[in-house]
Amino acid sequence: MWRSNPLLHEKSSPNVWFMSKSLLPLPAKKFFNNMKHIAFIFILFFFSITYLVAQALPPLTVNIDCSEAPETQEWAENAALVAKQQYPFLIAALDEEGYQPSDSMTMVFKHMEEIAYASNGRIVISAEWITKHPDDVGMVVHELIHILQAYRHHVPGWVTEGIADYLRFFFYERNGERTCRVNPEKAKYTDSYRTTGAFFDWIVRTKDAGFIKRLNAACRNGKYSNDLFREYTGMTVDELWAGFIDSLKQRQM
């Protein structure tokens, strides 16, 4: 006959779990005591490793210059926090042997027609744009990626922007399927930005998971050429594009 353990119903005692163990045989008691020690050691180990990893990651220093547009200060501080949070993940996404990314950036807010651009560790942002589009923090992530790319050799613009938008929409915002719609009848892989970003996402998913890291390293080292697509995937860039367009058309059917 099953009888409930009265000790388990002793509401007044905060140590019900431990008292119930008095009914256990000795080896089981030892096991539970050891479990407490193991759990403690595991938690200590986990926090130590997390702390060490966090310490090992270089932090990003963000300077903010809102002197020309003081109304952007609050937005700038929030965007700086996002940039700092995303920095280690973006580095991890671009990391290749010998990669020493920049560890600082300056955000400057100006009244200008352009939305934003990155140059020499600075991101210059239109005050009007962020007033009209306060949710567009992803734009700062896009420009931060340009600072991390730091290409000193010629790289086609569509490749540079394709990598930045791939990381922004498929890696940071994780909404590329919705935001990077490609028209299979009209698009070209050199269309840049979201179109090239979506093309790169397809290559990463279907051909070469390390494609972005390898492509970025080649761009950084002055070794970019269209032949890299065949080297990494076994297919030319035109064959890959045809495969990508086919996949879009099949999805529409």
Ligand SMILES: [Zn+2]
């Ligand atoms: Zn860009």
